[in-house]
Amino acid sequence: MIAYLQRKQHTLGLLSQQLGLGQRGEYTDPRLIDGECHGAPIEMLARHDALPYLAQALDAPVPRLGLRAPQRPVRFCSVRSDPRHPDLSDAQWADVARRMVATTGIAPPGDPDACRWIALRNQAHQVTVLATRVREDGRVHEPYRDAFRPQTECQRIAADLGHLPTALPPTPHVQEPSMPITVTITAEPSGSIVARGGDSLAAHLLNHAGFAFTNDWHGPRHRLPTSMDRGEQAAIANHAAEMLRAARYSVALDPALDSTEVASRANPLGPYTAGAELLRLTDQIRSAESGAEFQQAVDHLLHPEQGALEQLREALEAAGEQITDLDDDSYRLADRFGFAAEFVSAAQSELVGSERELRRVSNSPQALAEARTQSSALPAPRSAALATSPAAAKAKASSTPAAGAADAGIVVRPSQAPSTRSR
Numbered sequence: 001m002i003a004y005l006q007r008k009q010h011t012l013g014l015l016s017q018q019l020g021l022g023q024r025g026e027y028t029d030p031r032l033i034d035g036e037c038h039g040a041p042i043e044m045l046a047r048h049d050a051l052p053y054l055a056q057a058l059d060a061p062v063p064r065l066g067l068r069a070p071q072r073p074v075r076f077c078s079v080r081s082d083p084r085h086p087d088l089s090d091a092q093w094a095d096v097a098r099r100m101v102a103t104t105g106i107a108p109p110g111d112p113d114a115c116r117w118i119a120l121r122n123q124a125h126q127v128t129v130l131a132t133r134v135r136e137d138g139r140v141h142e143p144y145r146d147a148f149r150p151q152t153e154c155q156r157i158a159a160d161l162g163h164l165p166t167a168l169p170p171t172p173h174v175q176e177p178s179m180p181i182t183v184t185i186t187a188e189p190s191g192s193i194v195a196r197g198g199d200s201l202a203a204h205l206l207n208h209a210g211f212a213f214t215n216d217w218h219g220p221r222h223r224l225p226t227s228m229d230r231g232e233q234a235a236i237a238n239h240a241a242e243m244l245r246a247a248r249y250s251v252a253l254d255p256a257l258d259s260t261e262v263a264s265r266a267n268p269l270g271p272y273t274a275g276a277e278l279l280r281l282t283d284q285i286r287s288a289e290s291g292a293e294f295q296q297a298v299d300h301l302l303h304p305e306q307g308a309l310e311q312l313r314e315a316l317e318a319a320g321e322q323i324t325d326l327d328d329d330s331y332r333l334a335d336r337f338g339f340a341a342e343f344v345s346a347a348q349s350e351l352v353g354s355e356r357e358l359r360r361v362s363n364s365p366q367a368l369a370e371a372r373t374q375s376s377a378l379p380a381p382r383s384a385a386l387a388t389s390p391a392a393a394k395a396k397a398s399s400t401p402a403a404g405a406a407d408a409g410i411v412v413r414p415s416q417a418p419s420t421r422s423r
């Protein structure tokens with residue numbers, strides 16, 4: 001049994017999706033099985049033509065807060081059981097829903113001011129719980145560690161139902177692969193490019209790339225002529241290395257010829273520009289010269305709307321939703337992305353209110369001096385070790401037209417405001 005948590009913005013749209021028949025007919029017999037809306041007749045409102053009234057019954061506490069109301073006041077929790085076991089009855093699923101809202105704090109047992117919630121069924125082996133985050137007393141339920149509690153409760157429910165496996169399946173024995181054959185491609189002082197090692201297939205691939213076989217008192221080898229331009233030599237050597245690696249050979253390519261090595265010095269993470277920006281931000285935090293610079297760098301992580309943590313949470317949540325849109329059967333993988341997004345949300349909750357402490361720390365000259373003393377004993381940032389030297393940058397600019405674009409790829413761009421997504 002597995003639970004998937006999300007925060008939503010529009011209750012009516014979510015109800016129309018969950019209690020409707022769906023665009024592809026995936027929902028069967030959508031119905032309301034349980035809920036608590038503090039006196040609202042939700043049983044009478046569970047008809048398809050009464051969805052606006054049901055949404056209004058759920059959202060009733062939200063307008064009371066006015067501007068203090070949360071932007072995403074709806075809590076959406078989908079609980080699925082193992083399809084290898086018989087499906088639960090509506091009464092059993094209603095009990096599962098009550099245990100979910102109790103363990104998350106949405107509606108603890110005996111709390112007269114608990115949040116409003118309903119439990120819906122529209123698929124086999126699944127129940128969906130919708131709840132508002134605003135309590136009857138005007139307080140807002142904080143989802144701190146909500147991603148951990150439902151999954152723990154799911155394990156308890158599965159154990160109560162006897163759905164847990166009795167023993168783990170045996171791990172299949174994996175035969176260790178044999179050591180690959182190594183081919184070495186080096187740049188000789190004479191100006192020629194020489195390849196040594198390999199077998200008949202490696203020789204055929206080298207000949208196909210443009211190397212010529214020779215066997216003299218230096219021994220058997222494949223080489224490129226010295227009259228060839230160095231840029232053309234490097235291109236052929238890289239092409240040969242790609243073919244050999246695709247054929248499962250181990251290739252030791254001279255760094256002076258490796259185009260990926262040249263690119264890595266300009267951009268240490270290659271095409272992963274987002275990671276490169278975070279690496280640059282890490283170096284900016286470590287090298288802050290004043291409290292203001294330190295606080296400004298950390299704000300790029302913690303900003304509630306444009307910070308790196310919020311953007312990461314949004315990306316993980318979008319990935320989970322896109323997986324479900326592309327393949328309904330991959331809901332387990334989509335759930336894992338959803339859990340990861342909730343873990344990031346828990347990390348954000350852990351750091352809520354830290355701005356005041358950061359200002360106090362950053363304004364303390366003694367704290368900054370101690371940080372400088374400690375950081376001097378630490379290893380230099382990774383980006384400093386991988387920085388491009390002036391000579392390498394000049395050589396790269398002359399040999400690679402796209403070098404400027406690669407260097408520009410690691411510049412930290414201004415954060416964009418996240419677009420509003422309809423859920």
